[in-house]
Amino acid sequence: MLSNIFRGGIHIPNPYPVKNPKIVKVPPPEKAVLILQQKVGGQAKPCVEVGDKVLTGQVIAGTSSQYCVPIHASISGTISAIDKQPIPHPSGIDAMCITIESDGKDKWVEKEECGADFLSCKPEQIIDKIRSAGIVGMGGAGFPTHIKVSSVKNANTLVVNATECEPGIMCDDSLMQNYPREIIRGTEILLHACSAKKAIIAIEDDKQEAFNSLLMYNHNDKITIQRIPTKYTSGADKLLIKSLLDVEVPAGKHPSDIGVLCHNVGTVKAIHDAVIDGRPLVSRIVTVTGSGVEDPKNYEARLGTSFASVVSQSKPNKQKHKIRMGGMMMGVDVNSDQYSICKITNCIFINNFEPEPQVNECIRCSSCNQVCPINLLPQQLYWSSKSESIDKALEYNLDNCIECGCCSYVCPSNIPLVDYFVFAKAVNKKQINDAERADIARQRFEYREFRIERNMSERAEMMAKKKKALKEKMAKEKQQKDKIADAIQRVSKSKENKDA
Amino acid sequence: MLDSILIFSILTLILGLILGYAAIKFRIEGNPLVNQIDKILPQTQCGQCNYPGCRPYAEALAKGEAQINQCPPGGQDGADELADLLGVEQIPLNTEHGETKEPMVAVVDEQVCIGCTLCIQACPVDAFVGSSKVMTTVIAKECTGCELCIPVCPVDCIDMVEIQPTLGTYIPNIKDIAHA
Ligand code: SF4
Ligand code: SF4
Ligand code: SF4
Numbered sequence: 135m136l137s138n139i140f141r142g143g144i145h146i147p148n149p150y151p152v153k154n155p156k157i158v159k160v161p162p163p164e165k166a167v168l169i170l171q172q173k174v175g176g177q178a179k180p181c182v183e184v185g186d187k188v189l190t191g192q193v194i195a196g197t198s199s200q201y202c203v204p205i206h207a208s209i210s211g212t213i214s215a216i217d218k219q220p221i222p223h224p225s226g227i228d229a230m231c232i233t234i235e236s237d238g239k240d241k242w243v244e245k246e247e248c249g250a251d252f253l254s255c256k257p258e259q260i261i262d263k264i265r266s267a268g269i270v271g272m273g274g275a276g277f278p279t280h281i282k283v284s285s286v287k288n289a290n291t292l293v294v295n296a297t298e299c300e301p302g303i304m305c306d307d308s309l310m311q312n313y314p315r316e317i318i319r320g321t322e323i324l325l326h327a328c329s330a331k332k333a334i335i336a337i338e339d340d341k342q343e344a345f346n347s348l349l350m351y352n353h354n355d356k357i358t359i360q361r362i363p364t365k366y367t368s369g370a371d372k373l374l375i376k377s378l379l380d381v382e383v384p385a386g387k388h389p390s391d392i393g394v395l396c397h398n399v400g401t402v403k404a405i406h407d408a409v410i411d412g413r414p415l416v417s418r419i420v421t422v423t424g425s426g427v428e429d430p431k432n433y434e435a436r437l438g439t440s441f442a443s444v445v446s447q448s449k450p451n452k453q454k455h456k457i458r459m460g461g462m463m464m465g466v467d468v469n470s471d472q473y474s475i476c477k478i479t480n481c482i483f484i485n486n487f488e489p490e491p492q493v494n495e496c497i498r499c500s501s502c503n504q505v506c507p508i509n510l511l512p513q514q515l516y517w518s519s520k521s522e523s524i525d526k527a528l529e530y531n532l533d534n535c536i537e538c539g540c541c542s543y544v545c546p547s548n549i550p551l552v553d554y555f556v557f558a559k560a561v562n563k564k565q566i567n568d569a570e571r572a573d574i575a576r577q578r579f580e581y582r583e584f585r586i587e588r589n590m591s592e593r594a595e596m597m598a599k600k601k602k603a604l605k606e607k608m609a610k611e612k613q614q615k616d617k618i619a620d621a622i623q624r625v626s627k628s629k630e631n632k633d634a
Numbered sequence: 635m636l637d638s639i640l641i642f643s644i645l646t647l648i649l650g651l652i653l654g655y656a657a658i659k660f661r662i663e664g665n666p667l668v669n670q671i672d673k674i675l676p677q678t679q680c681g682q683c684n685y686p687g688c689r690p691y692a693e694a695l696a697k698g699e700a701q702i703n704q705c706p707p708g709g710q711d712g713a714d715e716l717a718d719l720l721g722v723e724q725i726p727l728n729t730e731h732g733e734t735k736e737p738m739v740a741v742v743d744e745q746v747c748i749g750c751t752l753c754i755q756a757c758p759v760d761a762f763v764g765s766s767k768v769m770t771t772v773i774a775k776e777c778t779g780c781e782l783c784i785p786v787c788p789v790d791c792i793d794m795v796e797i798q799p800t801l802g803t804y805i806p807n808i809k810d811i812a813h814a
Binding site: 171223224225227229493520522550553554556557560561563564567571572573574575576578579580581582583 | 679688689799805811812
């Protein structure tokens, strides 16, 4: 077991453990709503039209930029709409979605697979497979996986993050118990693609079953399965790397900058499916849990399935519910169960409605400072974020906050600290954006002034030249005239002389 | 005696050269105060301050010829920041110059545009693309929302629209957080 685990963080036992780790397959839905915008990267461009017939796994929206991933039909049927729909996001902003009405057949497109012989594929081919399967970080970050794999410089270690990012979420645990072979295979594929020398699968010590299953299938001596103490935020990339390898990822840098590649197990399974089976990302494992359901469980659901149709299988009670996408710490509250499951929906919390606890003034107890796993000073950050002194907050390393919510969790005054930090970060982003825009405008304005002045001086120069040429011409003409006059005079003079 | 005179002369010469070099190498382009003021101004280039752009206004401010409260796009915050920089009293924005509005961009109705290019000439930041007799459009990323193109269009086909927040630019409301 590891000793150099980070300071801070909190222990929260899983409040609603599942009784049965089996993954329940939810049948393909009647209607699938697929979001074109992922958490990172541009919006995918639809390449189908309303009324088109599509097959499961068919690309329905292509990439618009390097960071963008394609979207695949998650059921077969007819495209019924391409428009803006409400999505599970705190802003309540509608986003472009493609809606498919099922034909009930779930007929797949022809799959193009690499097969089991992935070692004969070049790393670039594998990375391209990952991109065209539409894979993004499945742990919740949603970062495009092909970018992560191809950007790593001199990879030395591959870390597979099997720590279950937050208490309450169980999708990774059940994934490992149900698909250990695929996960080991996926890890081997990634090792081949990034040419790292070793891989570490990091798993929390409370997941004995999952650990055993992985151990049973691992026959590769490049892959080690490492148990780490169960403590919240140990799954954060940088902290995990610190505890596993005892190296620090500098602030503002990515693990890939120090040759470490870090992927969630869910992503690794998706990579396996894409490379070995040629199956694009059209479904994912979702945990449904919380005080409002009788039977917390893990489901495998097609992307675009509504929350409600998955939740209904977990026997929700009749009370009023508070719904949250993602974990109890880092998730977002949503106001309806009609949203659809997207690539980063790892968990749906259904909690019985309870009034929000009373928020009080900060009593300067410093509890928040003690739990912050990044060693920030949330109390100071709170004051500066609340007063919108973003510069001050940046001095207290606002940038480094991983929005884990430990500070909010322990605050005896119930201050939603992390919400303030999310706010301050958004304001900071806007300030940077505005400054960039202003710089562009300044440059363009100055260039225009310069251009107008240049045009004017060029014109003036041209005019001066023309004038000069005219003058010269006139002078020449005058000379000519003078000469002629001279000659006439001379002639008449000589005539006179002759006459005389 | 002679030695010391010689040493000091050489030393003076060397230091003089270094200073001279530094003066050229590290010369600050333009007037530093004007640059500092220009940095605070929003660069909308709308001319509401009665100067033909932000930089001319900055120059006038530096010379003490203008008031700090003439820029509506910069808002009260901008005016206060100018007051801090120039070490003068904070004063409320002068509404005679216009009101502070939400950020906007110009949109051309491409069906109506006749390609007269008057807007291209009016735009202070060259945000229009097009040429005579073909339809014109605005590069939204470069438009500052100055509205100078609105009055020049003979067929009224340019509209100002508010910039909508996107998933990437969304800022939570701090009041909601406080009452959570
Ligand atoms: S949310 Fe940010 S400040 Fe609070 S404990 Fe986590 S990292 Fe520290
Ligand atoms: S935990 Fe809450 S009350 Fe205590 S110092 Fe931090 S913000 Fe203040
Ligand atoms: S009023 Fe318009 S032109 Fe004048 S400084 Fe402000 S943004 Fe610039």
